[in-house]
Amino acid sequence: MLRVAIPNKGALAEPAAQMLREAGYRQRGSSRELVLIDPDNQIEFYYLRPRDIAVYVGEGTLDLGITGRDMLLDSGAPADEVLELGFSRSTFRLAARPGTAKSVHDLEGLRIATSYAGLIRTYLAENGVTAHVTHLDGAVETAIQLGVADAIADVVETGATLRQAGLELFGDPILRSEGVLIRRNGTADPEGFNLMLRRLQGVLVARDYVLMDYDIAADRVDEASRIAPGLEGPTVSPLHRSGWVAVRVMVPRADAQRLMDELWNAGARAILVTSIHACRL
Numbered sequence: 001m002l003r004v005a006i007p008n009k010g011a012l013a014e015p016a017a018q019m020l021r022e023a024g025y026r027q028r029g030s031s032r033e034l035v036l037i038d039p040d041n042q043i044e045f046y047y048l049r050p051r052d053i054a055v056y057v058g059e060g061t062l063d064l065g066i067t068g069r070d071m072l073l074d075s076g077a078p079a080d081e082v083l084e085l086g087f088s089r090s091t092f093r094l095a096a097r098p099g100t101a102k103s104v105h106d107l108e109g110l111r112i113a114t115s116y117a118g119l120i121r122t123y124l125a126e127n128g129v130t131a132h133v134t135h136l137d138g139a140v141e142t143a144i145q146l147g148v149a150d151a152i153a154d155v156v157e158t159g160a161t162l163r164q165a166g167l168e169l170f171g172d173p174i175l176r177s178e179g180v181l182i183r184r185n186g187t188a189d190p191e192g193f194n195l196m197l198r199r200l201q202g203v204l205v206a207r208d209y210v211l212m213d214y215d216i217a218a219d220r221v222d223e224a225s226r227i228a229p230g231l232e233g234p235t236v237s238p239l240h241r242s243g244w245v246a247v248r249v250m251v252p253r254a255d256a257q258r259l260m261d262e263l264w265n266a267g268a269r270a271i272l273v274t275s276i277h278a279c280r281l
């Protein structure tokens, strides 16, 4: 059986389980379940703390895992990212009270609190800065108010938590993170790995793309295909109306409205957009 680590709580847990369900895997019904076997797919899912997942996968105890890129790199575990999953997007950034610092170089000799000590130590070293790093489990924004730190390095999504704490971002973003599928580096593909990869890729494509159908005069297909080329070129079928064809093409969901406008201007009519429920490319 393929053994796969899934985050049991936090920002990654629900989107990871949802993506696996969409990929046709069983997921647990209650947060009390720590292990779930999906016999149809020959997979054991282990629900673990997101921070521990890279460690288990890096040691080879588990074959694959879903965690955040920031957690993977912070752990230093010998595991590689194999697929970006597009959820739990965040940026790892420096913040402090206004006026404290303008860049990482202003942190010389100061105290920095973070849950990602590995990441920040590497970043300080890369920038030739020596500072005191204090590791905290969470709620690091409060460390400044409590006088434990002069600056923090933390995960930022909307920035609402920082604003609430009266803090400001400074310096360049350190890392852009999202949920990722990971595996131990330098090992042979575990049994069932390629199947899971293809299924997850299918979910990503089904989420990001829509099908666009339209009718158009045959002599304008080339022009329309330049507007919406599709992944592997459009499918063109004959229509009863002479000189016209039906075209089907996959387009990014986010571009659908703009492409419909442009295709209309290029002579396309009866333009329809349909969601993709599942796919295997």
Ligand SMILES: Nc1ncnc2c1ncn2[C@@H]1O[C@H](COP(=O)(O)OP(=O)(O)OP(=O)(O)O)[C@@H](O)[C@H]1O
Pocket (backbone or CB within 6 Å): 009, 010, 011, 012, 050, 051, 067, 068, 069, 070, 071, 088, 089, 090, 138, 155, 156, 157, 158, 177, 178, 179
């Ligand atoms: N508010 C957020 N929005 C988007 N992604 C986030 C957010 N907070 C954390 N993440 C990302 O989710 C992943 C897991 O972080 P999370 O905060 O859930 O873990 P944790 O702090 O160990 O768990 P917990 O907060 O439950 O103790 C990380 O990759 C992080 O970048």
Ligand SMILES: O=P(O)(O)OC[C@H]1O[C@H](OP(=O)(O)OP(=O)(O)O)[C@H](O)[C@@H]1O
Pocket (backbone or CB within 6 Å): 010, 011, 137, 138, 139, 140, 141, 154, 155, 156, 157, 158, 159, 160, 161, 162
């Ligand atoms: O930019 P925002 O949208 O405000 O999100 C960022 C916040 O979310 C995370 O906290 P979490 O809820 O995971 O608590 P934690 O600090 O205990 O990990 C992160 O550590 C920030 O505090």
Ligand SMILES: [Mg+2]
Pocket (backbone or CB within 6 Å): 010, 138
């Ligand atoms: Mg957290």
